[in-house]
Amino acid sequence: MARGRGSHVVPLFGTAFWPISPSPCRRGRPRAGSRGPSVKHQPSDLTHADVRRIILGIMLAMFLGALDQTIVATALPTIGAEFGDFANLPWVVTSYLLAATVATPLYGKLSDIRGRRVMLLISVAVFSLASLACALAPNLLFLIIARAVQGLGGGGLISLAQTIIADVVAPRERPRYQAQIAAVFAAASILGPVMGGFFAQHLHWTLIFWINLPLGAAAYLMTDRTLRRLPRHDRRHDLDAPGAALMGLSALVLLLALNWGGVRLPWGSPEILGMLAASLVLGLLFVWRIRTVREPFISLDMLTDPVVGRAVPAAFAAAGTMVGLSIFVPLYFETVRGLSASQSGLALIPLMGGIVCGAVMSGRLLARLTHYKRPGMIGCASSALLLAAFALAPGSLPLPALVAGLAVVGVGIGTVLPMTTIAIQNAVTPHRMGTATGLMNFSRQLGGAMVVAVLGAVLLGFAGRTSGHDMEELARQAAPEALAGGFAYVFGTAALVLAMGFGFLVAMAERPLRSSVRAAAEEAAGIAE
Numbered sequence: 001m002a003r004g005r006g007s008h009v010v011p012l013f014g015t016a017f018w019p020i021s022p023s024p025c026r027r028g029r030p031r032a033g034s035r036g037p038s039v040k041h042q043p044s045d046l047t048h049a050d051v052r053r054i055i056l057g058i059m060l061a062m063f064l065g066a067l068d069q070t071i072v073a074t075a076l077p078t079i080g081a082e083f084g085d086f087a088n089l090p091w092v093v094t095s096y097l098l099a100a101t102v103a104t105p106l107y108g109k110l111s112d113i114r115g116r117r118v119m120l121l122i123s124v125a126v127f128s129l130a131s132l133a134c135a136l137a138p139n140l141l142f143l144i145i146a147r148a149v150q151g152l153g154g155g156g157l158i159s160l161a162q163t164i165i166a167d168v169v170a171p172r173e174r175p176r177y178q179a180q181i182a183a184v185f186a187a188a189s190i191l192g193p194v195m196g197g198f199f200a201q202h203l204h205w206t207l208i209f210w211i212n213l214p215l216g217a218a219a220y221l222m223t224d225r226t227l228r229r230l231p232r233h234d235r236r237h238d239l240d241a242p243g244a245a246l247m248g249l250s251a252l253v254l255l256l257a258l259n260w261g262g263v264r265l266p267w268g269s270p271e272i273l274g275m276l277a278a279s280l281v282l283g284l285l286f287v288w289r290i291r292t293v294r295e296p297f298i299s300l301d302m303l304t305d306p307v308v309g310r311a312v313p314a315a316f317a318a319a320g321t322m323v324g325l326s327i328f329v330p331l332y333f334e335t336v337r338g339l340s341a342s343q344s345g346l347a348l349i350p351l352m353g354g355i356v357c358g359a360v361m362s363g364r365l366l367a368r369l370t371h372y373k374r375p376g377m378i379g380c381a382s383s384a385l386l387l388a389a390f391a392l393a394p395g396s397l398p399l400p401a402l403v404a405g406l407a408v409v410g411v412g413i414g415t416v417l418p419m420t421t422i423a424i425q426n427a428v429t430p431h432r433m434g435t436a437t438g439l440m441n442f443s444r445q446l447g448g449a450m451v452v453a454v455l456g457a458v459l460l461g462f463a464g465r466t467s468g469h470d471m472e473e474l475a476r477q478a479a480p481e482a483l484a485g486g487f488a489y490v491f492g493t494a495a496l497v498l499a500m501g502f503g504f505l506v507a508m509a510e511r512p513l514r515s516s517v518r519a520a521a522e523e524a525a526g527i528a529e
Contacts, residue, residue, distance in 0.1 A: 054168060057222035058161040061124060063184050064215050065157030068096075068127075068150070070192025071208045075200035082205070083140040090259075091144045098255050099151030101445040102248040107156030108438020109297060111163060112431055113239060117227035119434075120160045121220060126153030128216030135209040159441040162421065163434045164227070171426040171513040186356045243289045243297035250282035251446060258453035262460055298439060299432075307427035308436060310508035311420040312443045317501025318380065318416035320447030321494050322355060324455045328490055329406065335483045336395055347399075350407035358414020366422060372513065376419040377505045383412030384498035391492035395484030416501065426513050451497055458493050462486040 072093060080089040111119040130150035137143035199207040257275035261267045290296035290303075302308050329351060333344035358379060366372045386409050390397065397405075421440060428436040462485060 054223070054227065055165065057219060057227075058164055059181070059184050060215065060219045060222060061120065061157050062161045062181070063188055064124070064127065064212065064219055065154050065161075066185050066188035067192050067195075067215075068154055068212065070188055071196040071211075072096075073193065073196065075196045075205045075208050078200035078205045079140075079143070083143075085140045088140055088144070092140075092147055094259055095144045095148040096151035096154065097445070097449070098252060099148045100155035101255060101442065101449070102252050103152045103155030104159050104445065105247065105298070105435070105438040105442045106244055108159055108163065108434040108436070108441075109239065109244070111156075111160055111434035111438075116160060116164045116167065116434065117223070119156060120164065120223060120227065123153050123156030123160060124216050124220045124223075126150075127157065128153070128213055128220075131209045131212035131216065135206040159438050160434070162425075162441070163437045166425040166433050166437065167430060171422050183356075186352075240289070240293055240295060240297040243286060243293065246282055246286040246289055247297060250279050250286055251442070253282065254279035255446075255449050258449050261453060262457055267457060298435060302428065302432065302436060302439070305427060306507075306509035307511060308424050308439075310504045311424045311427075312440055314376075314380075314416060314501045314504040314508065315420040315424075315440055316443040316447035317451075317497050317504070318413050318420070318447075319444035320451030321383075321497050321501075322410075322413050323448030324451040324494060324497075325351060325406075325409070327452055328455050328459070328487075332394070332483075332487050332490075336487060337399060347403055347406075350403050351410040354407040354410025354412075355414040355417075356410075358411035359418050360414075361411070362415035363418045366419060366513070370512075371510060373419060373423065373505055373508060373510050376416045377502060379412035379415030380498055380502040380505060381412075383409045384495045384502060386412075387491045387495035387498065391488045391490075391495060394487045394491060413498075416505070422513070423508065423511075427509075427511060451494075454497075455490050455493060458489045459483075459486045462489045 076089055076092060079092065107119055107123060127150055130146050130153055133146035134143055134150060137146055195211075196208050199205060253275050257272050257279065260275075261272045265272050290298060290300050326348065330344040330348055333339040333347050339347060362375050362379070365375045369375070386405050390402070390405065421437075424436050424440050425433060
């Protein structure tokens, strides 16, 4: 049974954290391109209990965002049957992903200007109100539009939560809580499909949206009061609206091309080629914009920073490979190895469990190692080599060995994700933390879409030359031998993507992790002066 690209989405693991009491921030004069602090940075009096309450509320917000990425997929057939429309059903997922991807960097930038608390509360409120609209949708078109609005809210949940954690917890100490944050995403990955299927089959599919209302209200109430006491790092900035529009439109057109290419339209069709060309032109205009405007949406020095400029593409490669494997490995098990849909889902657990274990292990090592990027480098290289080995004999490897190998691949990918997050946040000053974290999450979401599209094109190109023109037709018509040959190239391509990520990790500068929040604030004040 084939799986559509929009039917399975895996949340991307975020940062790690450890609660300590932050120290006072000093007020400094503005950097070039900013108009000075918008608020006076009062000394923070957060206690250990205060930080724990903040973290608990933030984890609930992260769970809210992660759960929505997994709970909808299993209810899609029921939704299609009720509205009598299966042709446009993938847009229930796609509209959310498009809106969330475009909104993510905007939330980060606005949090640097307006403050973390107000932007997180706006994100939770928009997400919750849109969930209500989804639950009350009278037809599929209304549901798709409401899901797009929900994505505009959901795009800030995980990114802003990571940024707030970085505001109150030192980079050196943050990894020690990796187990807790990994547990949030693991719980969402496991509970989401189960809850979605149970609600759709035994109760009603609208409950997958109704459940967001009490969760959203709890997240709002838990974070509102405690986030008022956050140390303030926001400054008066000019929001580069044209730059934001160029970046968002370039990503939106590219994602549409990647979603439609090889599914609705052939890759070589004028429509797809036109959208790819339009995305490229918009991207070049965005580059021109950031090189010429006084205060761009994303500054050029951030993009060329030896940490941020290398960690972002490394996270792109790791997250993209993770999402790509989560979609194509079950398809491989069903079509090449002859497993049922439920068996292929069980066989995917070692890969996803390995990612959680790798993230936890990497987080613990980050707190102890001076050369903290080495676990990520070793994990990325090991995963690439294993995927290359799978490419050599995709149809003849013993199933237990293959499943065990996928678990190791997952561990390797998992080591990269928290390391790149913490390295990026350690490399920027607090008043630019939101922009950097938003950029990182944007790259991860874009990486997932692009790698899935590339792997799909590879499989269709090498296994579907005499079979179907889309994934569903290919899975139905192609012989297992032809599919095995196609998956050899899929595994090989995934190995190449990770190899490129490894190259960026090698090139990434390794700055010492700050051991206190005071150090970050003082560094920001020193740069400002």
